[in-house]
Amino acid sequence: MTDAGTLEGARVRRVRTDGIELSVAELGDTERPTVLLVHGYPDSKEVWSEVAVRLAERFHVVLYDVRGHGGSTAPEPLRGGFTLEKLTDDFLAVVDAVSPNRPVHLVGHDWGSVQGWEFATVERTEGRIASFTSMSGPSLDHLGHWIKRRVRRPTPRRIGQLLGQGARSWYVYVLHTPVLPEIAWRGPLGKWWPGLVRRAERLPRGDYPGASLPTDAAHGAWLYRDNLRTRLTDPRDDAYAHAPVQLITPLGDQFLSERLYDDLESWAPQLTRRTLPDKHWIPRTRPDQLAAWITEFVTATEQGHRAPMAAGKHTDRFGGQLVLVTGAAGGIGRATALAFAEAGARVVAVDVDAEGAARTAESSRRAGAPEAWAETVDVSDEQAMEKLAERVATEYGVIDVLVNNAGIGLSGAFLDTTFEDWRKVLDVNLWGVIHGCRLFGRQMAERGQGGHIVNIASAAAYLPSRSLPAYSTSKAAVLMLSECLRAELAGRKIGVSAICPGIVNTGITSTARFAGVDAEEEKRRQRRTAKLYGLRNYPPEKVAEAVLRAVVRDQAVVPVTPEARGGRLMSRFAPRALRALARLEPPL
Structure with missing residues (x-):
């Protein structure tokens, strides 16, 4: 057949x-569960x-063109x-036909x-649906009841919700006009639509939408005309889901308010x-x-239990997102990786x-991470980082959040x-950040769907010290790099945050280098510094909380x-x- 479109090998x-x-395409092993x-x-x-x-890597995947769309034929007449x-x-x-x-x-x-x-709610399909994943499309019966409740018992909040959804649904009124939508779609709108939707939604370039778009859109207007008025004015009272339901709500959907699903537990x-922030x-x-x-939900359903849900903060923001953290073996990096995992993110620990x-x-x-992987790399090695980014x-996909955390400590007088x-401290602390921002930031930009870069700097970036010239210089450079990138990438919806911890109880203190002293004295200073930081006992988990909060709030x-906060104020005002x-000798 010739209507497989871009589904190569289907x-x-x-x-x-x-x-x-109906044109039906199949991928994957037919012996596996059908999606x-x-x-x-x-x-x-x-x-x-x-x-x-x-999905075809794990399941038998089936797609079909709805009647009147793509390779499927249209009913005659269209009305009804x-x-x-x-x-x-x-x-x-x-x-x-595909899963009898x-x-x-x-x-x-x-x-x-x-x-x-x-x-998923009519009686005649019971036993034919194992699970249902819904995105960007409510039940018309549920929507009808949602509207009726707000009309019958109006409050300022409910009226605002009705008016808000009414404004979002402007296109529905247009599609109910006779003939005009068909003329528009078969004329200029059919030509303009691919460019319009790509710009508005920041879609990646490719051969979507397909050549059948004008006809699909003209025929599809009858989806609205044949169903909306009937169901919204006289919704079913028995529209209860007879299978487990997964609801995926894009928070930036310009057509549907997330408030439409407030009462969904009563129906499902x-x-x-x-x-999704999309x-x-x-x-x-x-x-x-x-x-x-979908894989997680289908697998859980097949095994007879509910899909595990992360229980940490910000699951609504990071659930399912792909997060990469460098320097993740311990300290702030490990705590940050675990915090994102608790928020339901997929984690790449580097x-x-x-x-x-x-x-x-x-x-x-x-x-709580649905998936997590470990990768080994020296962030200062440009070629190794390039291979990591490609792999x-x-x-795993294009990452949504990058945390450049890997770093080393170095103390000692400049001379x-x-x-x-x-070279060592700049290679890791600065060049490691540059490599991460350049490689993964480019992938985010090319995808066109935004993202966030977090660079772990330090309070030393703005607090001068006679004993930390190299370390402070590297972190000050990271801070300025972050500010510059934030300005450059804002137009691509990629946020950039610089996190500036102060004295945090991590392993970096016991491995920090001390210039100008012998090995025995270096070990003594390492032990002394680790003890001081331990007495301060500020946990890395609090820094991790600040990282997630910075991404959610898009803080600079x-x-x-x-x-660190006091030093920041002093750097501005005193x-x-x-x-x-800075001239004082450190207590070592």
Whole structure:
């Protein structure tokens, strides 16, 4: 067949039902659980191409063009040919053809999700659906009851919700006008739409939407005309899901308010909620994350239990996101990796210490990360970092949050600090950050969906000290680099934060180098410094909390400890006093 589109290697068949033919594509091993993907408006099954190829590694994946879309034929006449009852007939015909003896795991986006809610709540599909993942498309029955409750018992808040959703639904009114949508889609709008949606949604470039878009969109207008008025004015009272439901809500959806799902537990008792800081077309912008969540949900359902949910702070912000932390074997890096794991993020723990990175990855999985991996690399090695960036993008996806944490300590007078000392501290503390920002930041920018870079600087970046010239210089450079990158990348929706801890109880104190002294004296100073930091006992977990908070709030510079915050204020308002303090000999 020729209608497989961009689904390379797909097996395509025709399924006949109700006088029409549906184009059905299959990927993966048919002996494995079946995941059935249903597209929305004005799409075809090609909207799922990036998600489908990822799921096919684990499942039997099925996609079909809704009647009148893509390679499927349209009903005649169009009026009355797109009712939810007839769409349910199509769904059952496809399920009978591709998975006759086993229920399918249904996934829907936009109008595919609207249909999915119908499939998952009507009596005649019971036993045919193992689970349902919904995104960007409510049940019309649930929506009808949502509207009625707010009309019958209005409050200022409820009226605001109604007006807000009404404004978001402007396109629905247009699609109900006779003939005009068809003329627009088959004319200029069909030509302009790919560019418009790419810019508005920051979609990656490619061959989506497909050539069938004008016809798909013209036919799809009947989805609205045949169903909305009937269901919204007379919604079903028995629209209860008879399968576990996973709801994925993009928080930046310009068409649907997240408030539409406030009461969903009453309709779907086995509900798992997820959120994404993204816009409407997440099958194109977040295929890695969707594939990970669908895999987790389907696997849990197949095993007879609910998908595990992270219990930490900010799960609504970081759940399912891909986070890479350097220097993750211990200290602030380990604490940060675990904090993101507790928030439900997928974690890549990177360190030159392979065993330490592996331990952090394992702990991240226990802490709540749906997936966690360990990678070994020296951040100062440009070629090694390039290979890491390529491997991460290929195997795990483009990262959403980068934490450049790897660093080493160096203390000693400037005149005692050798060229080799300078090279080592700058290679790790500065060049390691530069490599991470350049390589992973470029991937974020090319994806076009934003992201966040966190660079761990230090209060030493703005607190001069006679004993830390090399270390302070490296961290001051990281701070300024962060400020410059923040300005440059703001237009690409990539945030940049510099975190400036003060005295934190981590392993860096026991491994810090001391210039100008012999080995015995260096060990004595290491023990003395570790003891002082231990007495201060400021835990790295508090720095990790500051990291997550900085990403959520998109903060530029974050002094963490009280001394770091006080020093930041003094650097602005009492710099002469700081310079005087810098002349004091450290108590070593």
